[in-house]
Amino acid sequence: MTIKKGDNIIVLAGKxxxxxxxxxxxxxxxxxxxxxxxxxxxxxxxxxxxxEKGQVVSRPMPIDVSNVLLFCAKCDKGSRAKASIVNSKKLRVCYKCSSEF
Ligand SMILES: [Zn+2]
Structure with missing residues (x-):
């Protein structure tokens, strides 16, 4: 998976x-x-x-990774990531504008 904890994403499907x-x-x-x-x-x-009172708690449930897309701040929309090697370091960059995620 190219998505990691802390990534900004946009939801593609569901409610x-x-x-x-x-x-x-x-x-x-x-x-x-x-x-x-x-x-x-x-x-x-x-x-x-x-x-004690019973209560209603709200909590997020996991969704399929195919339902999210990394969000590119530069493009201002969701974008696929591609791998790029910069200074022998592997980076994830925006498919469209090549800025780093
Ligand atoms: Zn971009």
């Missing part, structure tokens, strides 16, 4: 389509990513103790 956000976590084995404030589901948390 948060078009939303810009940030990668919180990557799951390389399942090909999924956890994105800040994207694909948020509400879950009812049952009361654990007597007298």
């Amino acid at each position: 948060d389509k078009g939303k810009k956000s940030k990668i919180v976590r990557v799951f390389p084995k399942s090909g999924k990513v956890l994105v800040e404030a994207v694909n948020v589901v509400k879950k009812h948390q049952k009361k654990r103790k007597e007298g």
Whole structure:
């Protein structure tokens, strides 16, 4: 996967389509990513103790990595990354404008 934790991305599909956000976590084995404030589901948390109120907690669920695209600040849109070798270091750059992600 070319996407890493902390990357700025744009969502391509689902209920948060078009939303810009940030990668919180990557799951390389399942090909999924956890994105800040994207694909948020509400879950009812049952009361654990007597007298305590049950509450609704919202939390993001992982989405398929194919549903996000790295966001290029220079192009101001989502873009594919390509690998580029600069000073024998491997970098990820924008497919269109070649600026570094
Ligand atoms: Zn670009």
